[in-house]
Amino acid sequence: MKILVAVKRVVDYAVKVRVRPDRTGLETANVKMSMNPFCEIAVEEALRLREAGAAAEVVAATIGPAQSADTLRTALAMGADRAVHVLHDPDPTRPLLPLAVAKILRAVTLQEKPGLVILGKQAIDDDCNQTGQMLAGLLQWPQGTFASKVLLDKEKQKATVEREVDGGIETICLDLPAVITTDLRLNQPRYATLPNIMKAKSKVIKKVTPEELNVDIRSDMEAIEVNEPPKRKAGVILSSVDELLDKLKNDARVL
Amino acid sequence: ASTLIVAEHEGGFVKPSSLSALVAAEAITKENRISVLLGGSGPALHKAADHAASSHPLVSEVLVADSEALAHPLAEPWAQLLHSVQQKGGYSHVIASSTSFGKNLLPRAAALLDVSPVTDVTAIKEPRVFVRPIYAGNVLCTVKYTGEDPCMMSIRSTSFSPATEAMSETKVAPITQVDLSFLSEGTIGKSTWVNLTSQDTERPDLANARVVVTGGRGLKSAENFKLLEQLAEKLGAAGLSFYQKVGATRAAVDAGYVPNDLQVGQTGKIVAPELYMAFGVSGAIQHLAGMRDSKVIVAVNKDADAPIFQVADYGLVADLFEVLDELLKKIPDKK
Numbered sequence: 276m277k278i279l280v281a282v283k284r285v286v287d288y289a290v291k292v293r294v295r296p297d298r299t300g301l302e303t304a305n306v307k308m309s310m311n312p313f314c315e316i317a318v319e320e321a322l323r324l325r326e327a328g329a330a331a332e333v334v335a336a337t338i339g340p341a342q343s344a345d346t347l348r349t350a351l352a353m354g355a356d357r358a359v360h361v362l363h364d365p366d367p368t369r370p371l372l373p374l375a376v377a378k379i380l381r382a383v384t385l386q387e388k389p390g391l392v393i394l395g396k397q398a399i400d401d402d403c404n405q406t407g408q409m410l411a412g413l414l415q416w417p418q419g420t421f422a423s424k425v426l427l428d429k430e431k432q433k434a435t436v437e438r439e440v441d442g443g444i445e446t447i448c449l450d451l452p453a454v455i456t457t458d459l460r461l462n463q464p465r466y467a468t469l470p471n472i473m474k475a476k477s478k479v480i481k482k483v484t485p486e487e488l489n490v491d492i493r494s495d496m497e498a499i500e501v502n503e504p505p506k507r508k509a510g511v512i513l514s515s516v517d518e519l520l521d522k523l524k525n526d527a528r529v530l
Numbered sequence: 531a532s533t534l535i536v537a538e539h540e541g542g543f544v545k546p547s548s549l550s551a552l553v554a555a556e557a558i559t560k561e562n563r564i565s566v567l568l569g570g571s572g573p574a575l576h577k578a579a580d581h582a583a584s585s586h587p588l589v590s591e592v593l594v595a596d597s598e599a600l601a602h603p604l605a606e607p608w609a610q611l612l613h614s615v616q617q618k619g620g621y622s623h624v625i626a627s628s629t630s631f632g633k634n635l636l637p638r639a640a641a642l643l644d645v646s647p648v649t650d651v652t653a654i655k656e657p658r659v660f661v662r663p664i665y666a667g668n669v670l671c672t673v674k675y676t677g678e679d680p681c682m683m684s685i686r687s688t689s690f691s692p693a694t695e696a697m698s699e700t701k702v703a704p705i706t707q708v709d710l711s712f713l714s715e716g717t718i719g720k721s722t723w724v725n726l727t728s729q730d731t732e733r734p735d736l737a738n739a740r741v742v743v744t745g746g747r748g749l750k751s752a753e754n755f756k757l758l759e760q761l762a763e764k765l766g767a768a769g770l771s772f773y774q775k776v777g778a779t780r781a782a783v784d785a786g787y788v789p790n791d792l793q794v795g796q797t798g799k800i801v802a803p804e805l806y807m808a809f810g811v812s813g814a815i816q817h818l819a820g821m822r823d824s825k826v827i828v829a830v831n832k833d834a835d836a837p838i839f840q841v842a843d844y845g846l847v848a849d850l851f852e853v854l855d856e857l858l859k860k861i862p863d864k865k
Binding site: 286288291292294301372373374377396397399400401402403404405406407408409410411412413416417418419420421423435438439440441442443444445446447448449450453458459460494495496497498499500501502503504507510511512513515516517519520522523527529530 | 603604605606609629630631633634635636637638639640641642644645646647648649650659663664665666667668669670671672673674675676677678719720721722723724725726727728735737741765780783784789790791796797799804805815816822825826827828834839840841842843844845846847853856857860861
């Protein structure tokens, strides 16, 4: 069985993003970019399933401009076997929406025919949390979102997924092929070692365009402006518990 | 405008997060005609339908989908249900809450309807113009939906608090059964629900608590989180009703001190209580994303440079265990 993993290049999680003065977007020039942390977890899970003998090949895919190849190289350096790069130069005012991404991934899925697609549950830039669910819906495949544990049964062609939900941990069972999206506690992604980074350079990245995949990427959403959230007014450092209790009682009136 | 609300229910009542969706529907327009969709099976479903029928003056009908296939929150049958109800009703808007149920279901249904949903709406400016947080809440983005009907969105319930007197005693909307003949085909059966393990079912969900006492890795053990529980209970009893709950940082959950459903942050629970007390929480941006809209924030941390102090109204640079001990002694047991 083959596993397809979708990965996204995003502003590094440690970077504090700034709104451009004209409020049309964010300052992204010279900002450190990395693989979305949830996608790293997705790659790691696919690799572990392959190492456990549940899968034979791991294919990484991304959609984006030429620089997105860096993210695919990271996936290959972690251990993915090969990669698919869907080239797309986004219009900054109309970024690619999850629905378009899901349609492109459906096309890649129909070409690659994996038994399982693993994605991060959300990207830490737009925080949409939509793509995996949409891909599953478009393919009419079952979905296991926000996974914290995945067990594959090769014989029965089933995946048992533990999911992090509002009320605790939910367990569901999916017929393969299926779509799984990763939560934080699914695994601890490995670092790429230097020999593996070198090895990754000779692995194959296949390039295609949305047009070649015959996918319509029209957008039905417009970003009007971006703003910084209102700042909280500066608080005070108190010197004692008594002072705190007094403030909570008499100023904040919550006691 | 006509709006379909995908509601959740528990114990025969519509969940508070879904009542927030009604508030959001009213914010779209006061002339909104609201249909509330409830699914599941058994007597609790029908009791919840009665609750929904009188939950808001704008509710014009309650749609009940009674089937074993919908008894559990599986996305596959639910997305088909939503797709079918939307095709029949032609609503201009569809709203769900940003709960794990809503987040799992709404995008799948949107893909079936070939529209882009808006995630985590925190404000409605015009019927199709919304504000939503991106980059862990460090940026607020205003978006306009320009596509076909329906305009689908998930809302942050903390941004649309229902007024306590929203119940309309006089107006009771009619309750209709949804035709479920479509459920026999398609993806149903490709997924099965096994179980839900929950550690704390008695207390309200973290997202709705009015007092949240949170601990970070500094708490050092699961045992010590009991101290936070005691404090939460005392604070609730002393002031703000019994709607209180303990929360945690990702580090504390990863360390195994508390279960995952207590995590507050960008990808965990979003809370906005009257009082948020953080013990041993450093204040990573991912954590701040989940609590920055709290009314009053108190932070206790040994490290005076911890970023949590930048958002706290009241800070104590001190040993959290000493402060906890003193608070537990000094807060009266009853008002």
